[in-house]
Every structure is written in structure tokens, then in C-alpha cells.
Amino acid sequence: MKSRRSRKFIEWALLGSTWLALPALLLIIIFIFLGALPAFESVGLGALLTGEEWRPTKELYGLLPSVLGTLMVTGIALVIVFPVGLGLALFLTEAAPAWGARLIRRALELLAGIPSVVYGFFGIIVLVPVLRQLFGGSGFSAVTGGVVLAIMVLPTMVTLSEDALRAVPSEYRAGSLALGATHWQTVTRVVLPSAIPGISAGLVLAMGRAIGETMAMIMVVGNITGMPTSLFGPVRTLTGNIAIEMKYATGIHQSTLYAAGVFLLVTIIILNLILNSLFRRREARQ
Amino acid sequence: MKGAKDWREMIGWSSLWLAAGLSVLSLGAILWYILSRGLSAVSLEFLTQAPRRLGSEGGIFPTIVSTLYVTAVAMAMAVPVSLGTAIYLREYMRPSPAERLIRFSLQVLAGIPSIVFGLFGFTFFVIKLRMGFSVVAGGLTLAIMVLPTLIRAFEEAIATVPREYREASLALGADRWQTVRRIVLPTANPGLLTGIVLAIGRAVGESAAVILTAGSAMRMPVFPTDQARTMTVHLYILATEGLSDVHAYGTAAVLIVMVLLLNQLTTVTRARRRGEPRTR
Numbered sequence: 149m150k151s152r153r154s155r156k157f158i159e160w161a162l163l164g165s166t167w168l169a170l171p172a173l174l175l176i177i178i179f180i181f182l183g184a185l186p187a188f189e190s191v192g193l194g195a196l197l198t199g200e201e202w203r204p205t206k207e208l209y210g211l212l213p214s215v216l217g218t219l220m221v222t223g224i225a226l227v228i229v230f231p232v233g234l235g236l237a238l239f240l241t242e243a244a245p246a247w248g249a250r251l252i253r254r255a256l257e258l259l260a261g262i263p264s265v266v267y268g269f270f271g272i273i274v275l276v277p278v279l280r281q282l283f284g285g286s287g288f289s290a291v292t293g294g295v296v297l298a299i300m301v302l303p304t305m306v307t308l309s310e311d312a313l314r315a316v317p318s319e320y321r322a323g324s325l326a327l328g329a330t331h332w333q334t335v336t337r338v339v340l341p342s343a344i345p346g347i348s349a350g351l352v353l354a355m356g357r358a359i360g361e362t363m364a365m366i367m368v369v370g371n372i373t374g375m376p377t378s379l380f381g382p383v384r385t386l387t388g389n390i391a392i393e394m395k396y397a398t399g400i401h402q403s404t405l406y407a408a409g410v411f412l413l414v415t416i417i418i419l420n421l422i423l424n425s426l427f428r429r430r431e432a433r434q
Numbered sequence: 435m436k437g438a439k440d441w442r443e444m445i446g447w448s449s450l451w452l453a454a455g456l457s458v459l460s461l462g463a464i465l466w467y468i469l470s471r472g473l474s475a476v477s478l479e480f481l482t483q484a485p486r487r488l489g490s491e492g493g494i495f496p497t498i499v500s501t502l503y504v505t506a507v508a509m510a511m512a513v514p515v516s517l518g519t520a521i522y523l524r525e526y527m528r529p530s531p532a533e534r535l536i537r538f539s540l541q542v543l544a545g546i547p548s549i550v551f552g553l554f555g556f557t558f559f560v561i562k563l564r565m566g567f568s569v570v571a572g573g574l575t576l577a578i579m580v581l582p583t584l585i586r587a588f589e590e591a592i593a594t595v596p597r598e599y600r601e602a603s604l605a606l607g608a609d610r611w612q613t614v615r616r617i618v619l620p621t622a623n624p625g626l627l628t629g630i631v632l633a634i635g636r637a638v639g640e641s642a643a644v645i646l647t648a649g650s651a652m653r654m655p656v657f658p659t660d661q662a663r664t665m666t667v668h669l670y671i672l673a674t675e676g677l678s679d680v681h682a683y684g685t686a687a688v689l690i691v692m693v694l695l696l697n698q699l700t701t702v703t704r705a706r707r708r709g710e711p712r713t714r
């Protein structure tokens with residue numbers, strides 16, 4: 149009798165901990181949204197998203213400069229990480245000798261584990277001076293941020309692409325080779341096309357991580373509040389805007405930072421819905 | 435014609451090798467650049483003394499303690515909850531809309547930018563619950579943040595336990611909880627440890643969520659209600675305010691060494707997983 153009651157207790161405890169995750173998520177969404185409400189009411193969604201000026205002292209709360217900043221660094225990062233990440237995944241599945249694959253895997257694990265501030269620091273001491281030499285200006289720029297981000301999201305891109313490539317049924321490969329195609333033709337015309345949903349999933353996940361990165365970006369992108377003028381000029385990201393101003397912002401100013409949080413949350417939820425549909429498509433194909 | 439094709443394929447294959455070489459090289463460059471400059475700044479004094487003059491002199495001892503303190507609070511909260519969730523999802527729950535809802539919320543939780551966790555922690559723990567910038571506020575925020583990582587890792591570890599083990603246990607008259615506790619968890623143990631090590635790595639490396647919840651005061655935290663400046667926050671402040679390059683390199687080197695050690699730990703736990711599960 150006693151053991152049955154304790155067993156029931158354990159099951160309830162397990163169930164309880166399971167149901168902690170969902171309220172946690174809801175709580176986060178509710179708090180961020182409530183915080184953003186005053187900004188949506190008094191500034192307005194349109195003015196927040198399309199306003200070109202961010203000057204809290206003059207009550208101008210345009211988030212467009214930081215939205216553009218985030219899009220620029222993310223775009224640059226994806227342009228770099230897509231070919232390199234896919235190349236690495238192909239290398240791991242098609243070309244690497246055992247020692248090479250082991251080396252790459254260890255390297256990627258390490259890359260994934262290094263704290264983002266260390267990347268930001270590396271950006272400050274190495275990339276910023278290099279870019280200053282090459283392109284002039286301060287060296288703190290969207291491109292610097294994009295390069296740092298590309299290194300940071302590389303492990304995500306490679307891991308998901310590799311999974312996708314490995315999930316391609318071996319019959320496809322065998323069929324292609326049996327028809328007389330070379331290894332390279334098989335890889336580029338049979339294996340790669342059937343792995344596209346999984347590879348896109350990797351890209352979407354990498355995008356989510358890139359959009360969310362904060363401290364490393366603050367350290368290397370310059371953080372100006374005006375509209376970005378060029379890829380080699382300073383920008384400010386949406387995440388950086390929150391981190392820099394949250395501690396001293398009050399009133400509507402503070403509320404607009406929550407609004408930035410809402411934009412980030414909505415973006416991540418949309419990306420996750422895309423991700424799920426990609427995974428469903430991949431399962432349907434196999 | 436055939437020659438041209440061979441030529442193009444050669445370029446294809448060599449570009450794969452190039453991508454591989456390039457990434458290993460850039461990792462090597464980052465590690466070498468920081469470690470070669472940073473390790474010379476690291477000494478016993480650096481590791482055991484308090485910072486002086488805003489961190490441009492002295493050591494980083496309080497920031498190491500802060501990092502470990504905040505991480506320990508986070509893990510103490512997150513590990514039991516995650517283990518419970520993983521066990522429930524894997525061993526008790528059948529596929530259902532509720533199960534899909536939980537999984538989707540975990541997936542979204544995993545993707546939320548750390549600064550949003552920071553914003554939430556700041557609003558809820560620091561302001562609403564009046565914890566102020568403190569070790570607990572930082573620890574609780576990190577706990578929510580590592581939840582999805584831990585649950586995913588625990589689930590995978592539990593999934594590696596062969597079905598036959600459970601069937602044999604149940605056939606011998608053990609109930610479901612006994613099977614979980616005596617058979618499934620011991621067998622999954624190396625995988626569970628790997629998950630914990632990975633989560634510790636994430637907590638140690640986090641900065642955005644921590645700076646808004648644990649604060650950045652440079653004192654030694656004693657009580658959980660004290661402010662804490664973690665190593666990552668310290669490095670961020672040193673690097674952006676140009677206080678001391680030497681100390682920034684040193685702090686970065688210590689962080690990297692910590693990550694290398696944690697990585698080494700996961701290879702050990704993984705190697706144990708690959709071996710035969712121990713039977714008693």
C-alpha cells in the first residue's frame with residue numbers, strides 16, 4: 149500500500165516537472181509582451197518597426213536601424229557559413245579519412261563550446277584591426293559582426309547538414325553509382341538534392357542563433373544608433389540594443405526594449421515553425 | 435571531354451578539403467592567438483587574488499567563484515526538473531497532442547535568444563520577485579535557459595537503453611518506476627553525465643542573460659542574494675572598456691581552458707557510453 153502511494157507520488161512528480169517547461173515558456177512570453185504593451189500603445193507597431201531614428205532622449209523610438217543591423221550581420225554570416233558549412237558536412241560524409249573526420253569533429257565541438265564573449269574578444273583584437281587596415285573606418289562594422297557570427301554558428305550548420313546527408317538512403321547512392329555516375333556526380337546530383345530539407349533546416353537554425361547572439365555583437369559592431377550606411381560601417385543589433393540600454397532605461401524607453409524582445413520572440417517562433425515543416429518534409433521523403 | 439570532367443571534379447573535391455582545412459585553421463588561430471598571449475598572464479596570483487584598480491591589476495578569483503556559484507545554483511534547479519521531464523516523456527507518456535505541445539515549447543525555448551531570457555530574468559526575478567542583481571536571480575534564469583539542452587540530452591541518453599532491458603525487467607515483475615530506477619537510469623548514466631557537462635558548459639559561457647540578472651559588481655559573492663560578476667561578464671567589461679589587455683587575455687585563456695577541460699570530460703563520458711553497459 150505504502151509503495152503504491154509512493155509510486156503515485158513519483159509519477160506525479162515526473163508529470164509536474166514535465167509541465168514546468170510549458171508554463172516557463174508562457175511566463176516568458178507573457179512578461180515580455182506585458183512589458184512591451186505600453187510601447188505598442190503609445191509609439192505604435194508601425195512607428196517602432198519603420199522609425200529611422202532611435203533617440204530615447206527626444207522620445208524617438210525607431211527600431212529600424214537595429215532591425216537592419218541584425219539583418220545585415222545575420223545575412224553576412226549566412227553567406228559565409230552556408231558554403232563552408234555544407235562543404236564541411238560533405239567532407240565529413242564523403243571525403244574525410246578517419247583521422248580527418250575525428251579532427252574536424254573535435255574542432256567543431258570546441259568551437260561550439262567557446263563562450264560568445266571570447267569570440268567577441270577575438271573579434272576586437274584580431275578582426276577589427278585587420279578590417280580597419282583593409283577597408284578604413286573604425287573596423288567595428290557589420291562585416292566584422294558577420295564574420296564572428298559565421299564562426300560561431302558553423303557547428304550548428306555542419307551538424308544538421310551532416311545529419312541530413314547521412315539520412316539519404318544508401319539505395320539512392322547505389323543506384324546512381326550502378327548507372328555509371330562518378331562519386332562526385334552521385335554526390336552533387338543525387339545525395340545533395342535529397343538532403344535539401346535537412347540542409348535548409350541547418351540554415352534556419354543557424355539563422356536563429358545568429359539573430360539571437362548578443363554580447364559578441366556588441367563587442368564588434370560599433371553600436372551606433374543611426375541608420376546603417378554600409379556593410380563596412382558600424383551598426384547596432386536588436387539584441388545589442390536591449391543589452392546596452394536595459395539597465396538604465398525607464399518608462400516608454402524601457403517598454404520599447406521589451407518590444408524588441410517581442411520581435412525576437414516572434415521571429416524565433418516563426419523560424420521554429422519553418423523548421424518543423426522542413427523536418428516533416430524530410431521524414432515524408434524517406 | 436572526360437578530361438574536362440575530371441578537372442572539374444578535382445576542383446570540387448579539393449574545395450571540400452579547403453573548407454575543412456580552413457575551419458580547423460581558424461579554430462587553431464583563435465586558440466593560439468588567445469592562449470599564447472593569455473597563459474603568460476595566468477599565474478597562481480591571477481587565479482587566487484581579487485581584482486584591483488577595476489580589474490587592471492590583481493587577479494580574477496571572485497569572478498571564478500561567481501561563475502561556479504551561479505552555475506551550481508542553475509544546475510541544482512535544472513537537473514532534477516530536466517531528468518523528471520525526460521523520464522516522463524520517454525517512459526510514461528504516449529504520443530499525443532499534449533506531448534507534441536510540450537516538445538514544441540521545449541524546441542522554442544531552446545531557440546530563444548539568451549538576451550530575452552535576460553530580459554525575462556531581469557523583469558521577473560530581479561524586479562518582480564525583488565531578488566535584485568544576485569546569484570539566485572542569475573542561477574534561476576540560467577536554469578530555465580539550460581532546461582531544453584538538458585532535457586534533450588537526457589532523452590537521448592534514455593533512448594539508447596535497449597528495449598529488451600525494460601522488457602526483461604518488467605517480465606521479472608518489476609514495476610515501471612523500479613525499471614526506470616534500477617535498469618534504465620544506470621544504463622543511461624554516461625549519457626546523462628554528458629548532458630550535464632554540456633549544460634555546465636553553456637552556463638559557464640553565458641553572458642547576456644547573466645549580466646542583466648546577476649549584475650556586474652566586482653565583489654566576492656558570499657550569500658545567494660549577493661551580486662556576482664562572472665568571468666564572461668568580467669572579460670566583456672575589460673575588453674569593451676579597454677581597461678587591461680593583459681587581464682582580458684588572461685581571463686579569456688582561463689575560460690578557454692575551462693571549456694577544453696569540460697570537452698575532455700565529455701569525451702570520457704562518451705567513451706564510457708560506447709563501452710558495454712555495466713550489469714550488476
